[in-house]
Amino acid sequence: MMEHRHEKLGLSDETLLEMYEKMLLTRRLDERLWLLNRSGKIPFVISGQGQEGAQIGAAFALDRTKDYCLPYYRDLGVVLAFGMTARDVMLASFGKAEDPNSGGKQMPNHFSQRKNRIVTGSSPVTTQVLHAVGFALAAKMEKKDFVSFVTLGEGSSNQGDFHEGLNFAGVHQLPVIIMVENNKYAISVPLSKQLAGGSVAKRAEGYGIPGVTVDGNDVLEVYRVVKEAADRARRGEGPTLIEAMTNRFTAHSSDDDDRAYRDRKEVEDAKKKDPLLLLETYLKDVGILDEKKTEEISKKITDIVNDATDYAEKAPYPKPEDALKYVYKE
Ligand SMILES: Cc1ncc(C[n+]2csc(CCOP(=O)(O)OP(=O)(O)O)c2C)c(N)n1
Numbered sequence: 487m488m489e490h491r492h493e494k495l496g497l498s499d500e501t502l503l504e505m506y507e508k509m510l511l512t513r514r515l516d517e518r519l520w521l522l523n524r525s526g527k528i529p530f531v532i533s534g535q536g537q538e539g540a541q542i543g544a545a546f547a548l549d550r551t552k553d554y555c556l557p558y559y560r561d562l563g564v565v566l567a568f569g570m571t572a573r574d575v576m577l578a579s580f581g582k583a584e585d586p587n588s589g590g591k592q593m594p595n596h597f598s599q600r601k602n603r604i605v606t607g608s609s610p611v612t613t614q615v616l617h618a619v620g621f622a623l624a625a626k627m628e629k630k631d632f633v634s635f636v637t638l639g640e641g642s643s644n645q646g647d648f649h650e651g652l653n654f655a656g657v658h659q660l661p662v663i664i665m666v667e668n669n670k671y672a673i674s675v676p677l678s679k680q681l682a683g684g685s686v687a688k689r690a691e692g693y694g695i696p697g698v699t700v701d702g703n704d705v706l707e708v709y710r711v712v713k714e715a716a717d718r719a720r721r722g723e724g725p726t727l728i729e730a731m732t733n734r735f736t737a738h739s740s741d742d743d744d745r746a747y748r749d750r751k752e753v754e755d756a757k758k759k760d761p762l763l764l765l766e767t768y769l770k771d772v773g774i775l776d777e778k779k780t781e782e783i784s785k786k787i788t789d790i791v792n793d794a795t796d797y798a799e800k801a802p803y804p805k806p807e808d809a810l811k812y813v814y815k816e
């Protein structure tokens with residue numbers, strides 16, 4: 487019998503369905519956040535819609551019981567796959583006391599959750615690359631078996647931190663995977679005005695490490711290249727730079743209007759390669775998913791999103807006197 491693509495990668499039907507469910511949850515949660523923002527209930531959204539294929543493919547290729555992730559703001563899919571719940575996400579967006587990321591103090595999407603090895607980051611883009619390289623250095627020095635996984639946008643790959651981090655990781659052959667989610671915009675700045683060389687992955691050569699470009703809409707292909715990078719890192723063969731080509735379906739954030747700088751046709755064309763639809767089609771083609779099962783999953787996800795929304799909306803705000811908690815040593 488012919489082996490399907492996911493089987494060749496060692497992925498069971500169950501795991502692939504789990505990936506689909508996480509991707510659908512990521513998308514639906516993100517869509518709900520926009521509705522809540524537009525109805526005046528939450529102050530800010532920064533969205534991963536269109537980039538879920540890269541995020542879920544990568545997260546599932548890692549060992550989510552021991553690896554560390556240093557996500558950037560669009561990585562809702564990565565953090566959900568690493569164990570953050572829909573309620574956790576909503577609590578942060580509503581700025582509630584129980585928010586595991588910061589107790590309702592930070593802007594949303596500054597992901598941080600110790601129990602799931604999601605490492606806190608700063609608002610200045612690309613700082614997380616240096617932190618990730620530091621985690622990988624610790625793994626090497628302490629002979630610990632974990633890989634450090636960091637993501638960023640292609641615009642952020644022009645910051646000095648990126649080059650310092652990759653150079654150091656290359657020199658010391660550290661177990662770190664750097665994945666750039668190239669959505670071809672840095673807010674309103676198009677790719678052509680960001681990178682004279684046209685490719686982020688090509689830069690890897692200068693640091694003596696492998697650089698791979700992958701179709702970020704293809705969750706299985708992302709899984710494959712990240713798995714390969716993780717295996718190499720665990721064997722002591724050092725870092726990998728991955729450039730996942732993606733699309734940003736929404737404006738940069740809820741404070742941006744991309745109609746000012748981007749043709750609608752471009753967005754519509756990008757949506758024809760929606761990673762979620764591509765995976766759904768694949769699952770139906772290979773007979774893992776049918777209409778009934780799709781309905782069932784859809785209902786389950788809607789319930790999770792509704793529960794998270796209600797729970798976070800009703801949850802208490804932090805106390806004003808807690809504003810200085812964790813700022814200064816107590
Ligand atoms: C050091 C720094 N400069 C500028 C900003 C403002 N800023 C936030 S996101 C962003 C665009 C980043 O683009 P990219 O890296 O491509 O990621 P994307 O938002 O497209 O996913 C900028 C300029 C910042 N947060 N930090």
Ligand SMILES: [Mg+2]
Pocket residue numbers: 639640641667668669670671672673
């Ligand atoms: Mg970008």
